[in-house]
Structures are given as structure tokens and as C-alpha cells.
Amino acid sequence: MxxxxxxxxxxxxxxxxxxxxxxxxxxxxxxxxxxxxxxxxxSPFSDWDKWKEVAKQNGITEKTFKSRIWVLKHHPERAATQPYRKTNRKYN
Structure with missing residues (x-):
């Protein structure tokens, strides 16, 4: 391979x-x-402002967008376009 x-x-x-x-x-x-x-x-990260705006349009907060990039190591495009995961967590 x-x-x-x-x-x-x-x-x-x-x-x-x-x-x-x-x-x-x-x-x-x-x-x-x-x-x-x-x-x-x-780098693809030079388009930061563009992807931040796309994230905002997709209902993704700036905090979540940054976390996806720096913590989860997502590409900015993925961080801006991947929808939130649905969980069955119940908060008190």
C-alpha cells in the first residue's frame, strides 16, 4: 500500500x-x-476570519470553534461546519 x-x-x-x-x-x-x-x-489557518464567520452562520460559538481547532485538532473547515453532536445528557 x-x-x-x-x-x-x-x-x-x-x-x-x-x-x-x-x-x-x-x-x-x-x-x-x-x-x-x-x-x-x-496555511489553511490563514483563513481564520473566514471560517470563524462560517461557524457563526452555522450556529457554532467562537468558543466551540476555537476548542475544536486547538483541543480536538480539527481543520478550521471541519470545526466551522460540523454540527453539534446530539447527546442524551440531562442537566440538573
Missing amino acids: PSLWENWKETALASGIDRQTFNSRLRYRWEPKDAATYAKGT
Whole structure:
């Protein structure tokens, strides 16, 4: 089975991304597509304000949005678009 690097190698090299940078980005929980296509010095997190606004439109509070990124290590797009989980918790 080919590694992620082998699957994305051509795209990454065309974007100026070497294997070490690609793997480092994956360790920081970047999506493989983003790790292979964002130029060095940029990131999907540079669109912070855009995703924060999308989260707000989806009824996700800023606190939850930030928590999903920093605690749960979600990609900003996922943090802004994933709906709340429904639980059967009952609060007193």
C-alpha cells in the first residue's frame, strides 16, 4: 500500500513542498491535500476570519470553534461546519 507521500508526491513537489514539510504538516493534523498544496509560509489557518464567520452562520460559538481547532485538532473547515453532536445528557 503506497504511503500518503507517494500518493501526494507529485502535487507536493509541484507546490514546492518537500517530504519533510509534508510529513510535518500531517503530524500537525493537516489534511493531506492541504499539506501538499499550501505553499511554505501559508496555511489553511490563514483563513481564520473566514471560517470563524462560517461557524457563526452555522450556529457554532467562537468558543466551540476555537476548542475544536486547538483541543480536538480539527481543520478550521471541519470545526466551522460540523454540527453539534446530539447527546442524551440531562442537566440538573
